[in-house]
Amino acid sequence: MIATVFMLAVQAILVLLLAPLLTGIVRTAKARLLRRRGPSVFQPYRDIFRLLRKETVVAHNASWLFVAAPTFVFAATWVAATLVPTFTFDVGLGAAADLIAIVGLLASARFGLALAGLDTGTSFGGIGASREMMIATIAEPAMLMLIFSLALVAGTTRLPDIAFFVQSPVLGLRISLLLAFVGFAMIAVAENGRIPVDNPATHLELTMVHEAMLLEYSGRHLALMELAHAMKLLLYVSLIAVVFVPWGVAPARGSLMQFTTAFLMYGGKLYIGAIVLALFEVTIAKMRVFRVPQFIGVALMLGLLAALLRLVSGGL
Amino acid sequence: MSVTGVLLCVAALLGISVAAAPNSRKPWANFATYGACALVCAAALSFAVAALIGSDTSTLILPLGLPWLGMHFRVDPLAAAFLAVVNFGGVAASVFALGYGRHESAPQRVLPFIPAFLAGMNLVVVADDAFAFLLSWEFMSLTSWALVVSHDRSAETLRAGLVYIVMASLGTLALLFAFGILAGPDGQYAFSSMRAHGLGADATMAVLFLALLGAGSKAGIFPLHAWLPLAHPAAPSQVSALMSGVMTKVAVYAFIRIVFDLLGPIDWRLGMVVIGVGTVTALYGVLYALMQHDLKRLLAYHTVENIGIIFVGLGLALAFRANGFVAAAALAATAALFHVFNHSAFKSLLFFGAGAVQNATGERDMDRLGGLIHAMPRTAMAFLIGAAAISALPPLNGFASEWLIFQAAFLSPAFPQWGLRLLAPASAAILALSAALAAACFVKAFGVTFLGRARSDAAKLACEADKISLAAMFGLAGACIFAGIVPGYFTNLLAPAAQFLTTARIPAQPLAAPWTSLLPVAASHNSYSGFVIAACLIVATALASLAMHLFANRATRRSAAWDCGYPDTSPLTQYTAGSFAQPIRRVFATMAFRARETVEMPVPGDAAPAQFRVRLWDPAWELLYAPVAAAVNFLADRINVFQFLTIRRYLGMVFFALVFLLTVLALWT
Numbered sequence: 001m002i003a004t005v006f007m008l009a010v011q012a013i014l015v016l017l018l019a020p021l022l023t024g025i026v027r028t029a030k031a032r033l034l035r036r037r038g039p040s041v042f043q044p045y046r047d048i049f050r051l052l053r054k055e056t057v058v059a060h061n062a063s064w065l066f067v068a069a070p071t072f073v074f075a076a077t078w079v080a081a082t083l084v085p086t087f088t089f090d091v092g093l094g095a096a097a098d099l100i101a102i103v104g105l106l107a108s109a110r111f112g113l114a115l116a117g118l119d120t121g122t123s124f125g126g127i128g129a130s131r132e133m134m135i136a137t138i139a140e141p142a143m144l145m146l147i148f149s150l151a152l153v154a155g156t157t158r159l160p161d162i163a164f165f166v167q168s169p170v171l172g173l174r175i176s177l178l179l180a181f182v183g184f185a186m187i188a189v190a191e192n193g194r195i196p197v198d199n200p201a202t203h204l205e206l207t208m209v210h211e212a213m214l215l216e217y218s219g220r221h222l223a224l225m226e227l228a229h230a231m232k233l234l235l236y237v238s239l240i241a242v243v244f245v246p247w248g249v250a251p252a253r254g255s256l257m258q259f260t261t262a263f264l265m266y267g268g269k270l271y272i273g274a275i276v277l278a279l280f281e282v283t284i285a286k287m288r289v290f291r292v293p294q295f296i297g298v299a300l301m302l303g304l305l306a307a308l309l310r311l312v313s314g315g316l
Numbered sequence: 317m318s319v320t321g322v323l324l325c326v327a328a329l330l331g332i333s334v335a336a337a338p339n340s341r342k343p344w345a346n347f348a349t350y351g352a353c354a355l356v357c358a359a360a361l362s363f364a365v366a367a368l369i370g371s372d373t374s375t376l377i378l379p380l381g382l383p384w385l386g387m388h389f390r391v392d393p394l395a396a397a398f399l400a401v402v403n404f405g406g407v408a409a410s411v412f413a414l415g416y417g418r419h420e421s422a423p424q425r426v427l428p429f430i431p432a433f434l435a436g437m438n439l440v441v442v443a444d445d446a447f448a449f450l451l452s453w454e455f456m457s458l459t460s461w462a463l464v465v466s467h468d469r470s471a472e473t474l475r476a477g478l479v480y481i482v483m484a485s486l487g488t489l490a491l492l493f494a495f496g497i498l499a500g501p502d503g504q505y506a507f508s509s510m511r512a513h514g515l516g517a518d519a520t521m522a523v524l525f526l527a528l529l530g531a532g533s534k535a536g537i538f539p540l541h542a543w544l545p546l547a548h549p550a551a552p553s554q555v556s557a558l559m560s561g562v563m564t565k566v567a568v569y570a571f572i573r574i575v576f577d578l579l580g581p582i583d584w585r586l587g588m589v590v591i592g593v594g595t596v597t598a599l600y601g602v603l604y605a606l607m608q609h610d611l612k613r614l615l616a617y618h619t620v621e622n623i624g625i626i627f628v629g630l631g632l633a634l635a636f637r638a639n640g641f642v643a644a645a646a647l648a649a650t651a652a653l654f655h656v657f658n659h660s661a662f663k664s665l666l667f668f669g670a671g672a673v674q675n676a677t678g679e680r681d682m683d684r685l686g687g688l689i690h691a692m693p694r695t696a697m698a699f700l701i702g703a704a705a706i707s708a709l710p711p712l713n714g715f716a717s718e719w720l721i722f723q724a725a726f727l728s729p730a731f732p733q734w735g736l737r738l739l740a741p742a743s744a745a746i747l748a749l750s751a752a753l754a755a756a757c758f759v760k761a762f763g764v765t766f767l768g769r770a771r772s773d774a775a776k777l778a779c780e781a782d783k784i785s786l787a788a789m790f791g792l793a794g795a796c797i798f799a800g801i802v803p804g805y806f807t808n809l810l811a812p813a814a815q816f817l818t819t820a821r822i823p824a825q826p827l828a829a830p831w832t833s834l835l836p837v838a839a840s841h842n843s844y845s846g847f848v849i850a851a852c853l854i855v856a857t858a859l860a861s862l863a864m865h866l867f868a869n870r871a872t873r874r875s876a877a878w879d880c881g882y883p884d885t886s887p888l889t890q891y892t893a894g895s896f897a898q899p900i901r902r903v904f905a906t907m908a909f910r911a912r913e914t915v916e917m918p919v920p921g922d923a924a925p926a927q928f929r930v931r932l933w934d935p936a937w938e939l940l941y942a943p944v945a946a947a948v949n950f951l952a953d954r955i956n957v958f959q960f961l962t963i964r965r966y967l968g969m970v971f972f973a974l975v976f977l978l979t980v981l982a983l984w985t
Contacts, residue, residue, distance in 0.1 A: 012856075052868040059877035061769055063689040065700075071864070075856035079849065096848035097710075100722055104710040105849070107755060111709055114759045115700075118891065121687065121768030122879040126891025129763065133756035134899035137749065144722070144748035148741050151726050157842050203880070216877055220868035224860065293903045300745075307741055311729065 007090050008082065015081040015238075019230035020044035022237065022274055029278035044230060048223045056219030059120040069116035070217065070224035076109035077228040081235040085242045087266035088259065089160040090252035098157040099147045103140065106191070106235075109228065110136055117213030128212025131289055135197065135209065138296040139190050145303025146183045149176055150243065152310040159239075163246040176306040181244045183302035188236035190296050192229075194277065196287040197295065209289075237273040238266075245269060319374040319391040321363035322399060322442050328356045329435035333428050340424035349427050350413045353434060357406035360438060364399035367391050371812035381447050388444035388506050393812035394577065397653055398441045398569040404795075405562035405660045406434045408788050412668045413554040415784030416675065425466040426552055433459040433558065437566050446495035446505040453491065453570070457484040457534075460563060463555045464547045476546035483533050483543040490530030491570070494523045498578055510578045520579055524586050527574040528593065534567035536620045537627060538597040539936035544620060545604070549612030549680070553671020556612060560619040561664035565656050568626055575634070576649075576817045587635030588735055594631055595743040598624030600936075602753040603908050606760070606900055607932055609893035610680050611670045614761055615663065618706060621750055622659040625721065626652050628743055632724045633818060635736050642820035644727045649814040650807050650822050651720035657806065658713040658799060662705040665792035669699035672781035672789070673765060677774040682761065682893045687770040691778040696766045698789035703762045705796040707755035711850040713799035718751060719844050720807075726842075753900070760896040769887040801846045894930065901930070909933050 024041035031038020058067065083097045083105075097105070110132065117129035151157045153176060154165035166177070190197045193210035202208055203215075214225050242249060248265035250258040287295060336349045367374070373392040381387045391399065413430070436456030443449035461484065465477035497519050498510045515523065533540035548560045575582065575590075601620030608614040629652030636645035672695045673688060674680055689696040705712040725747075728740030770776040781789075799806050811821040877883050905911035910933040918924040961969075 052864075054869060055871040055873055056869070057873050057875050057878075060874055061687065061690070061877070063696075063767065064693070065689060065696075065767065071857055071860050074860050075853050078856045078860075079852045082852070096843070096845040096852075098842050098844060100719055101710055101715075101844050101849065104708070104715050104719075107707075107752070108704070108709040111704060111707060111755055111759060115763055115767060118759070118763030119689075119767045120877045120879075121887065121890045122877050122883060123889050123891060124879055126763075126768075126896060129759060130891060130896045130899055133759055133896075134903060137752040137756055137900060138903070140752035141745045141749035145741070145745045148726065148744065152729060157723075157726065215880065219872075220864050223868070224864070289899065290902060304742075304745070308738070311737055311741075 007088075011086060011091055012078065012082045014086060015231055015234055016078065016227075018270065019081070019227065019234040020048060022234050022270055023230040025271065025274040026233075026278050026281075029275050030282055033278060033282045044226070048227060051218075051223035051226070052220055054219045056221055058221075059122075059216050062120050062216070066116055066119040066216070067221070069112045069119075070221040070228075072112045073109045073116075074224040074228040074231075076105050076112070077231050077235070080105035080109070081231045081238070083159070084235055084238045085160050085163060085249065086238050087262040088250040088252065088254065089164060091160065099150070099159050099162070100144070100157055102159070102235075102239075103143050103147070106232065107136070107140065109232075113213055113225075116217075120216045122216065124208075124212045124215050128209055128215070131209045132213060135190055135292055135296065138293050138300065139187050142183065142296055142300035142303055143187050145300055145307060146180050146187070149180045149303055149306035149310055152307055153177060159242065163242045163249065166243060167246040167249070176310040177244065179302045179306040179309070181240070183299040183306065184236075184240050184243070186296065186299040186302070188240060189277075189280070190292070190299070192233045192236060195281040196284050197292050199286050234270070237270055237277075241266070241269040241273065317374050318363045318367035318372070318396065319376045319389050319442060322360050322391060322438060323376065323378075323389060325356050325360035325363070325403075326435045326438050326442075329353065329431040329438070332356070333430075333432040333435065336431065337428040340427040345427060346423050347414065349431065350410045353431050354407050354410035354414070356431075357403040357410060357434060361400060361403035361407060364391075364396045364403060365809070367396035368393060368400060368809055368812060371815075375444065381451070382505075385445060385447055385505055387448045388508075389442045389448065390444035390507070391442055393816045394569075394572065395441050397810055397813035398565060398656075399438065401565050401657050401660050402434075402437045402441060402562050404657075405558060405565075405664055406437075408661075408664050408668075408792055409554040409558045409562075411791070412557070412664075412671070412785050412788035415782040415786075415788070416552075416554055416668075416671055422468075426463050426555060429459050429462045429466065430555065430558075433463060433555075436460075437563060440566050441569055444507045446499060446507070446510075449507075449570075450488065450492060450495065454488055456563065456566065457481075457488065460551075460555075460559055461547075463559075464551045467550065467552055467555075472546075473550045476543070476550040479543045480547040483540065487530045487533040487540075490526045490533070491574075492530075494526035494530060494574060497523050497526070498574070507573075507578060511580070514580045517583065520582060521586060523579055524575055524582070524589070527571050528590070531567045531571035531574070532593070532627075535564045535571065535623045535627075536567075536597075536601075537593055537623060538600045538620065539940050541597070541601070541620045542934075542936050542941055545608075545613050545616040548616040548619065549610065553612075553667050553674065556616070556671070557664040557667035560616060560667060561660040564619055564623055565660055568623065568630075568656060571627075572630065572817065576630075582634055582638055584635050584638040584731075584733055584736060587631050587633075587638055588739055590631030590634055591628055591736075591739055591743050592631075594624045594627030594629075595746045596624070597621070597627060598750040599746050599753075600624075600908070602750045602757060603904055604934075606753060606757045606897045607905060607909065607911075609682050609764075611673065611682050611685075611761060611765060612667070612680050614682075614757065615666050615670060618666075618754065618757070619659075619663060621754060622655065622663070622706070624750070625718065625747060626655050626659070628652075628747060629655060629721050629724065632721070632728075632740065635731065635740075636724075636727070637818050639731060639733075641727070641730060642818050643822070644724060644730065645818040646811075646814045646820040647720065647727070647822050648724035649817045650810055651717055651724055653810045653813055654720060654799075654803065654806055655714075655717035657810075658705070658717050658796070661792050661795045661799065662702045662714060665698060665702035665789055665796065666706065668785065668789045668792070669695055669702060672785055673778075675781065676778035677772075679772065679774050682764045684772040685765045685770070685775045686768045686772075686887060686890065687766070687775060688778055689766040691775075692766075692780045694786050695781050695789065696762075698786070698793045699766065700762060701793040701796055703758035705800065707758045708751040709755065711797075711800050711846040711853065713796050713803065716800050716803035716844070716846055718747065720803075721747065723842055753904075756897075756900060760893055764891070764893045764896060768890045771887050771890070771892075797850075801850050803846055905932065909935070 117125035250262035439452035605617035632648035725744035
């Protein structure tokens with residue numbers, strides 16, 4: 001019991017502390033690739049602390065939902081991020097939630113975010129909420145299809161068990177996993193509002209999705225929303241890392257040495273993930289909103305293909 | 317024991333109905349009728365739950381009806397599970413109506429029919445022979461039809477009533493044929509003798525399709541659903557809740573009773589048919605719902621979606637059972653039954669919320685509402701919980717049952733048949749799609765109705781619902797949360813019913829420690845614990861609030877909305893139901909409904925307003941109903957000639973008919 005709570009607390013604090021750093025690394029790497037100096041990788045921390053010190057402004061006709069939403073979105077994203085194994089398979093409460101439940105928690109957070117966007121009754125909030133839900137309607141079935149293909153390979157939807165299976169030597173070469181990897185990466189890009197689906201660095205009215213929902217937020221509310229957004233990115237990078245490159249992840253009740261190497265490996269994976277994301281973002285242009293369904297539709301097809309391949313041939 | 321109790325409750329409900337008819341205009345009639353209904357339904361609920369816990373079967377034969385048959389009644393675990401759902405919904409609707417009914421324009425019109433309707437639904441579930449079943453089924457249909465048309469006299473309501481009565485009669489006809497085939501040549505109308513003798517493959521298939529037609533049209537499967545979004549919203553809200561949340565479940569019961577219990581072994585291909593029908597229903601239901609801007613119609617279309625989800629669960633159970641995988645079949649059946657309960661809870665809640673909104677504003681059109689969260693904060697809270705539950709969001713109950721259905725679909729690699737192996741994951745993906753679309757739809761429904769700024773004076777002047785109505789809503793919201801947090805309690809309770817259907821049960825969930833997880837099948841390691849998720853969410857929320865309280869600047873200022881620097885003062889610039897759904901309409905409805913958007917710009921210099929139109933094409937109506945209606949009209953026109961003949965010709969026709977029949981008889985024997 002105490003060990004469970006301890007591991008849970010370690011995970012929770014770890015994702016909370018690392019999330020802004022990951023966002024910072026992506027931003028800096030993007031700036032460098034564009035031959036700008038860019039801010040320090042610690043800039044997101046400074047931003048959050050600055051927001052926390054500032055006064056919070058709430059629109060006149062905002063309701064309790066607008067005020068409560070940041071806390072809820074933050075809490076749901078935090079719990080979901082805590083449930084994804086980072087440097088050890090022992091996440092404390094692995095039995096409480098499988099991959100579907102984690103996706104469900106993110107859907108809950110999105111539900112709160114979209115409602116908050118509609119609450120002030122401005123047209124930008126509406127545009128963001130409506131587009132976010134449209135993207136989600138395709139991203140969620142795609143995600144489930146990908147989870148299904150993983151479940152077919154590993155025989156379970158529990159994340160630590162999937163990772164443990166991928167790590168084990170029985171695996172061999174699996175094309176279905178490769179397809180699922182590409183699919184997961186595309187979903188991660190879409191769900192985190194990165195280029196080409198959404199541009200996190202813009203306040204250009206016609207293209208924004210996520211930022212449009214946050215437009216009315218300020219001060220501590222905005223800090224929570226930004227932190228939740230950063231944690232979501234960390235969640236997806238950790239998810240891809242633990243499912244597709246689970247090597248070096250420490251087993252439950254491992255030695256201190258194992259934990260240390262696992263922690264360093266995890267840091268390395270996050271760094272590589274951030275650099276790859278930055279590379280991807282600077283080499284591609286933002287899409288029109290109505291081309292986004294086609295982009296995510298590819299992820300859905302990859303999931304279907306991975307599942308089919310696995311069904312047709314047990315070995316692939 | 318329990319069957320006697322339930323029948324006494326039915327008798328009491330019928331008594332209330334008879335007593336209410338002459339007294340319905342008295343000032344106390346509303347209170348007395350709904351109060352008595354709530355008490356009687358609560359009694360029936362306790363009998364049902366007791367029967368479910370004891371998993372006992374009790375039968376009773378009353379000397380009514382056909383003289384050589386009598387009327388058979390039986391409460392077995394399956395019937396008990398559905399009795400529990402029916403009476404749970406009955407209690408909730410009666411309590412809600414205690415407060416809500418007072419504000420209606422003409423409450424006395426529906427008063428006598430509600431207890432009769434409740435009695436009819438209970439009777440369908442306890443009936444144990446075809447005669448009693450069909451009689452109570454028709455009684456239920458007619459009382460609900462009366463509830464729809466007695467409410468008001470608008471042309472729309474009358475049209476809804478007409479479509480409903482035609483579809484209900486068609487459904488009963490299909491069930492009549494189904495029971496006819498089941499009874500065999502000897503006319504064995506008792507369910508016990510139907511169970512005893514098996515049917516051939518062709519007859520089995522015929523009964524399954526007739527059951528899909530008969531029970532499915534009442535439940536609202538695509539494309540037989542067309543009456544449902546017309547009739548359910550036309551009735552007063554407590555009746556809408558009963559029809560959508562409860563009567564559709566009685567139809568699901570009829571399907572389960574015929575297909576799982578009376579039919580005996582079924583080919584896996586028929587399981588595939590049921591999965592396919594459920595999948596299409598779920599997807600089309602939610603897509604229709606997204607296109608609506610009438611709050612109650614939107615909810616009615618969501619009933620179609622959820623019925624689809626239930627049918628997918630049932631189809632999986634049939635397919636697993638046909639292959640002998642009883643543990644997986646039990647999982648799918650439990651998931652479907654759990655979703656039956658969950659849907660009745662959140663759909664009743666949402667209809668109550670819609671009723672409260674309609675009461676406060678006189679509007680059902682979301683595009684004329686908005687900002688109600690300020691005037692009706694409690695109703696908004698309850699509606700929000702229902703909206704999150706129906707959108708399958710953890711830790712609420714909708715997620716728990718959909719999670720179980722996904723787990724059942726994930727067992728599909730075990731199927732030896734290729735068709736099922738491919739169909740089950742595809743249908744799981746479409747269920748995920750419909751869950752995501754449902755979330756979008758309820759962001760729209762809640763956001764446009766309750767959030768933002770008021771779009772009309774009616775919405776501006778709204779006031780909170782009364783305390784009794786709120787109590788009913790919060791009771792159901794509590795049920796949604798409770799069933800989501802400790803789903804193990806409900807799956808344990810439903811296990812006898814699933815066992816009755818599939819001869820197996822899902823692993824008993826340890827109740828002593830409800831935080832331990834929900835396990836779908838013993839062999840897999842998958843688990844989900846709503847309790848732990850909810851606890852984690854509460855802890856995380858508390859920590860975040862505490863941290864904000866301690867470390868953040870607590871100064872808060874109210875100001876005008878920023879809106880990128882150009883806030884528009886007119887509330888008409890907000891997103892409406894139509895504009896919110898526009899991206900989704902472009903992506904999905906262009907194919908599903910042939911959605912076409914046209915913009916008409918006036919020529920320069922012309923002061924006429926520009927117009928934007930969306931045209932949708934309803935495939936069910938255009939491909940199925942319209943041709944049938946046209947054919948009926950055509951025939952009626954032709955037959956109309958016979959109305960104006962002379963007496964000589966009529967007599968001649970009688971003579972020729974007689975000759976014809978005698979010739980047939982002579983040739984036949």
